[in-house]
Amino acid sequence: MPATVKLQVVINQEGRCKATGERLGLISEVEFDHRPALYEREFDPEARDGQGDTVPAANDPAYIDAIKKHAHKGRTARDAGRRAKEARITGQTKTRDKSDRFAPPPRGVDVLRPENPEKKPGRKYHWPKRELKSRGFPKKNGENTRGA
Numbered sequence: 001m002p003a004t005v006k007l008q009v010v011i012n013q014e015g016r017c018k019a020t021g022e023r024l025g026l027i028s029e030v031e032f033d034h035r036p037a038l039y040e041r042e043f044d045p046e047a048r049d050g051q052g053d054t055v056p057a058a059n060d061p062a063y064i065d066a067i068k069k070h071a072h073k074g075r076t077a078r079d080a081g082r083r084a085k086e087a088r089i090t091g092q093t094k095t096r097d098k099s100d101r102f103a104p105p106p107r108g109v110d111v112l113r114p115e116n117p118e119k120k121p122g123r124k125y126h127w128p129k130r131e132l133k134s135r136g137f138p139k140k141n142g143e144n145t146r147g148a
Contacts, residue, residue, distance in 0.1 A: 001032060001057055008061040031072040033065045034058065037079055052082035 011030060015024050041054035048057075056063045067075070072081050086092075 001064075005059045005061055005064065006066070007052065008034060009064045009066045012061060013066055017068045017071060018065035019067045019075065022068060024066060024068065029069055029071050030066055033067055033072055035063055035065055035077055037083075 010024065013024075016022065017024055018033075030146075038054060038058060041056065041058075043052060045052040047053035047055070059078050
């Protein structure tokens with residue numbers, strides 16, 4: 001964001017935090033928050049001579065708030081929660097359709113035991129078929145198994 005936009009935002013707010021009303025103080029303790037958030041704005045591909053921009057424009061000082069860092073952290077957390085909930089409700093979190101998510105299963109279908117279980121014939125574990133040779137560790141009575 002250009003420095004001129006930041007300066008205009010601070011001047012418009014008379015040097016006070018938009019969220020808490022406190023004096024802003026040092027610029028290192030100030031963050032600039034877009035209201036409404038950029039992801040909530042529509043995108044116009046014809047704006048800015050065909051380069052595209054959001055509606056309202058992303059760097060419009062009237063839609064930017066200068067707030068303290070601790071207040072911005074809280075706002076962002078609330079926005080992230082709202083955005084995640086919106087994605088869950090609309091089904092944008094996964095590629096599958098969630099419209100039938102809470103619908104009961106069809107009659108006669110056993111959900112716990114599928115009709116066509118995909119069992120592979122044969123052994124469950126693939127242990128070696130051949131007998132394993134000993135590595136020649138000494139037995140308890142002191143003899144070597146390889147016949148020294």
